[in-house]
Amino acid sequence: MLFPIHSIELALNDARKHRQDQTLDETPGQTATVKRLLSHVEPIAWNSRCVDVLDHFIRHEDLPAVAIVDAEQMPVGIMDRGRIIEIFLRPFARDLLYKKRIAEIMDANPIVVDINAGIDDVARIIIDAGMRHMVNGFIILRDGAYAGMATGHALLEEITQRKQRDLYLLAHYDQLTGLPNRLLFKDRLETACRGALRGGRMLGLIFVDLDRFKYINDSLGHSVGDRLLQTVAERLTQCVRHSDTVSRLGGDEFVIILPNLDGETAATTVADHIVAALDQPMPVYDHALQVTASMGIVLYPLHDSSAEGLIRKADAAMYQAKQLGRNRYALYSEHFDDGLRERMLLEAELRGALGNGEFSLHYQPQIQLSDQRVVGVEALLRWQHATLGAISPAEFIPIAEETGQIHDIGDWVLRQACRQHLSWIAAGLPALRMSVNISAKQFEQPGFAGRVAQLIAETGMIPEHLELELTEGAVMTHADRAAQTLGELRSLGVKLAIDDFGTGYSSLSYLRTFPINKIKIDQSFIRDIENTPANEAIVKAIIALGNSLGLETIAEGVENLAELECVKSHQCHEVQGYHFARPLAPGDFVTWHREFLGTAAA
Template structure:
């Protein structure tokens, strides 16, 4: 080699970016600056004093011995004239790093030297690892991934994309990305996607695609534009998520949110939504609609006697019958419980509504067979009209509800249109309810006491406590004016316990004052009797007042006892176990209870006043009274006749050996101070006290 060539070679050798070394017989004899920097040596002498084997870890990444593998690589280079391979080298400080090695044998002065070129490939290996990791993530993700060129030709997809659409990879590569369009979206939809991609570089949203088998399904798609180093767009990527399950769940949740779970009809929320929409349409087109509010009559008796499961079956059948009675454009909804509504659209006059309401009654009031029981549904329908009876959802609903209660008050199985008088009546009822609440808080409800006499001796043996409302402005209000509303609103429970508490305290005071035993009878309302805390509340009142349980009789009507027989029996048994006496009030007017009477732990039967009233004129009434007294005597039960108003009635009852009686012949119900005077006078009956009142 001539000197100029040698000089050029030396310049290239020294200034190469790659590390270059010369090995002679297993020793370094030359190297460039890049080799020193790469290996961490300051001067060549230090490197030359190091054996090449010291620049490698004991083993390579494949587990092979570095020494053995180095000899193998040198042998290959000698055989081929050069050899390129990857290697793990070790720096002077012990740090390992990857290099690409090129071994080239070169003859020099009769010897064979090795020319070694090392290129640090740390960054390349890191990039390869990142690419490998990215590919692993792409291939293992459950979301479909697609890459296209700027002409939307597919250049890469992952396995999830193929699984999603049902294609093999080779079937989609090279195809236009729009090949799987569902046909559900118009051009405007796709135009908006392109506008977003061009302006913002991305788009995301729900879209429908078509699988290879033709199935159309929903996906959530995220599109992004990929830019090169110069900022030019070069690829599009799409990320696909199958949202079939999510959409199905949303539909189910929407159905649960807007449809009644029992009947499948629209529920209260959807009813309000549709009525609001239809009112807007009616206002725009100046059309009319009607709202029907439907309530099943005596449905509670079905639940109580046959159970809630059979009650549900009846509701399903009634809802279906109502639906079949109207047009498909009309809306039938279940508001909850035993209440349904119907929205009738595009009405010409009231006669159309009358026809529909009549048809609903005719279709619904037919026997339903449930668990071998024949049940005939009964219903009341209230009707309000738009715009005559209101222009808002609340007004129309409230007025239809009021009309329904008016139909119910007339006996049910009929319909009634809303009238303004109902609105005024509703206002009066609301005012009365508020006044009752105030009255309960301020002690306006007080017990009046009607004495009960033993017929043989004429002695006063007890009394029945009856509630009166001492109104500060309206004076004394009788029970028939407020008890029905108290029952309806639930105030009857507070009222009942208040009367029981006051009566127990008052009678306990009389017992102590006059040193005589007196029994007290107090009526229980249906709500009280079926409440879960009845026993607890009665015990509390007895403990607070000191009134002996054996002197307290709770009166329960016959009809109340015939609802849920087993539950009734359990409640009565607990009351008797607490030491209380039990009486069946209005006996003889209920439901075939004679067959159950022997099961109920009662002490007393109170003959209904309707039989006493007709005792002198009606043979059937006399027969019923004789039967009741005879049966009670056989069962060792007390009998009390209610509503005795004249001496002829009294004489007949004494003839039949009736034990006790009460009524206006003896005394009207008295306030506490007047009843105290009756006790002070000895308590014997000689003449009527006070005048009968209506």
Template sequence: MIESPNILSPKISQSSWVVDIERASISWSNKEAKWLFSHFFEGEDLAKFIIDAALLQRLKSFVQSQPLGATLQFIWPCSTLSKERVNCIGTVISLGASNRGVSVKVQSLTVNERPVLADSFTSEWSSLDIVRCFNSLPMAVFDGKGALLDMNRSFSQRFGSVEQIEDLFVVSSAAHGIMAMLSSRELHTQEIRLSTVKGVRWQQIEVCYQAASDRVFLLAHDIQEERDHETVLYRLNNYDPLTQLPNRNLLYSQLERALVNARKRNLKFGVLSLDLDGFKVVNDTFSHRVGDELIQQVAERIKSTIPQSACLYRLGGDEFVIVQEHASGMDELVDIAQTVIKHSIKPYPVSKMEMMITASIGIACYPQHGDNIDYLLKNADAAMYRAKSISHNSYFIYEEAMADTIRAHLTLGGGLRKAIEEEQFELFYQPKIRLSDKATVGAEALIRWMHPELGMISPDQFIPLAEESGLILPLGEWVIRRACYQLKEWREQGYPAISLSVNLSGRQFMQSDLVEMVSQVLAETGVDPRYLELELTESMLMADAQQTIEKLHAFRALGLTLSIDDFGTGYSSLAYLKKFPIQTLKIDRSFVNDLGVDSDDEAIVKATIAMANSLNLKVIAEGVENHSQIEVLNGYHCEEVQGYLFARPMSHDDFSVYMNSHLMGASMLSAVH
């Protein structure tokens, strides 16, 4: 039972409503406000109420100039009697997205009281007189046994033909319960679903019993829109609009209940933090629309694979949390993680592609890994980061030392911008070898972060942070500029000309002025463009094939060399591959690793090289580490290789020594012949 204002003595001070500034309307109001407006502003449907223009302008100026939570005192002018003054206080609130509104509450009402029938039910007035006095609100009169005696037009229009009070109720026993309750009290208020001419709708009913005349007076307020509005607001506040999964708000609510229950009954419950591997690349390469579709399918698959007793939440982006209450132990939580991982390796059909995306999972259990909610979530996150750093599509159980992982993540993220400004980065160089004569014909530039306190940090640790923060753009520009200056330096030192390749990230390739930036750097350094090679991934090229073709032709017009990196691991279409102005394919190391051992990998490498030859493309195999791989690649007529068998990535100084012993010697030998 919900208490509400008396029909005759409404609690005006509890009146509250919301003004939508953008739509110049009242978007929500409680039942007290509806009563207030119906008696003093002549209108129960507040959605159609016209707000005073001067007041609306004042509220609009206030909302535009003040932050959320700011308050303003003002008078809400009445539209009928000039002597009535409603003193209000307004608070700036968010109505979703960028829209703002004002939450209004009544502080006091100064008014020359109009006649309100304060004692009508104890007077000698007839039922008809009372009903007519409330003609604007649906009201009916029944005898003590529930038979209809009278009703006004509003009541008839809303409920149609009624003979007994129980005709109004969806469940007739509810009517009998209310009638029985009135025998011990004079007034009853309740929110209940009633049968109307528009179907079953929520109503706020106020039922009053007049013992002297054995009459029951029933006043009804339609609150269906209010209920619908509350439902919409509840879903907006507590559910993810993309996946329809509960969000962080409901996660904390469940965890709070689970914590209280576990402490009281000495139970366990588990928290699994789940993050998709490489989802940022999908968004940047294929667009957010494709990313959203993938997230929806991932959510559906996870939900279908976890136990019915477990709950899945989406916190945003590619972050999910699974909560398993009443967990029997760590084995049960591990089983859930293994099941999710097992099913995550299956492809997702998205936008006419077969996409694969895996997940890293961290596990924390109460009370073993934390005695409060924040610790459990933080520790599950730490375990997830450890799983992600070791290998994708894996899980990890929290350990005490993992807290350092989060601290390192935050430290690296916070220092990345400073590192770019202070140029704490350095390019390392890995040679490319021509198989026919083992000559060094090029190198790949690989970035390293030389942190002043942590030492050298590998790209695996900071590139994802750069992608997430958008700092990959200035960092990528620094790499291209530094590579061009390195080519210039080698030329000025008299080294034989070799090519230098630079990897582009998906977000960098989507940069609108990328071609102009590269052109400017080439002009600035005076480097011959044919010695600068840009490496792009398959998935990057297929994000927007037509735009990609235009951008690639613009690069070719500058004279650059273009290659597809990690070929065979993405989603490229052979039909488009013919249209891309590419000169080189790099076979991914995953296919090279088992050459001479795995016949399937040999078949893939052989087919790739044959296809490249038919398209007049050069082939480079990366990740070469032993001579048996060289024998297979030579047999298939692969032109160039790159890998630890010949040289690891080297610093500038070490690569200069390498060039002196390899390139200069080769140049002198060529001159003798």
């Protein structure tokens, strides 16, 4: 298991070089070289008697190995405790070896590195040279002369600690901007609220949403959009104090925590600085982009005394700023809740959507790269309202989860997907794997596995053809209970996949303990991967992790040939995305599949 874990560490380390987040106080030299592993171990002369070296190990009980040096103190070999003791355990060994020199039995091929050698480079050397060196350790030179030794244990410990730090960064910081992510933001906001309550101080919260960012993203491409977000993050950070927190919630949404304020003027002053900072053109590749933002401001405890309430009202104030013409901020007022009333209207309409037949499923093909064969589809929910038009799942799924409607909707999706699967088989299509997204609220519902079993029996679906996709958050919120539910699902024969891998908890432990079949690499890592070394390093690491644990990997969001070739070069098993097909209505999928088979045959 050493090699896959080491490969992941290398990839994450490479990715870290491209991040802007610098949360650790250690310098690159200290963390990257073997200098920190150096221990002074008195070397043994090459012409020392073997029995004297044995006595040396007996006197120094904690010594795992010793360097053998020549007259110029240059290392010529290494002897480890286990080997010499094993030799002297043989009958008459002491008599036979009494006059022999240690040079005759030493390991004459030790690993010798300079004190400035990178830890990752040394780990690669050990892996390539043979794992016995993990026991022996390696010799370190300073200015070409013997300086000491380092143990394989110390090397592994350093790699493990660095990996844990990297996993913490992945779990708590946005990988694009290096800012705290939603998870860390909520924790800091709750902490700031408690501090404001104890100190009797005011707390400010600014919700920042870029204006017309989608237009930039769609017209100039995701790479330009990503770089723009990085530039915005830099400018927002420059507008606040060190004690403030700038976070990225996702997409083009940022939020700023301002503790210890004297009043609302302090918060609006920050907002004025942000407006001025964003007003300056932003150089992005060959473009000089102009971007504005709409901001909502709330104050604790004036507007709300809970973290969730502050977030909701800051969002309402931001929406009001957009309504007033964008490129401005608005301080929360009760009448801003009109926007929330629209949400309540959407909630009411959602209650009748299922009964009115407004929901449908579209299906996006999943391609196996080894033979360019369609092996499955992902079922994606769509809502077409009679007057409101197409409503994004990002808008109505959170409402469905909050109101509990997700359970009925989720049952409908599962039932409809299973029926469609059987309908396609009856029409002559192969038995494709049917992947269905499961909401965290659905998964946490008591008896969920039993409900899935009931729907399978009701529709006649073969369980092995059904795959349920769960987010990392869904399986990690209540890990013990999740493990039981996952085990029950697997006992049914259902396949299980972790969706959007790398954007949530990013805990590797659950992949070993939970009965998971597949990892879905989030599309944010795939986007422009051929030009983003950090993304490529992370994707390579995830695929290596999946291979080491016997898990399949699928890359979602593959939009062009360059992205396809990149993930394919790293031995990803499957892909899906616009490069092959957008989500298709059932009839359109049949036509597409027929055409795809013809193209593949040609």
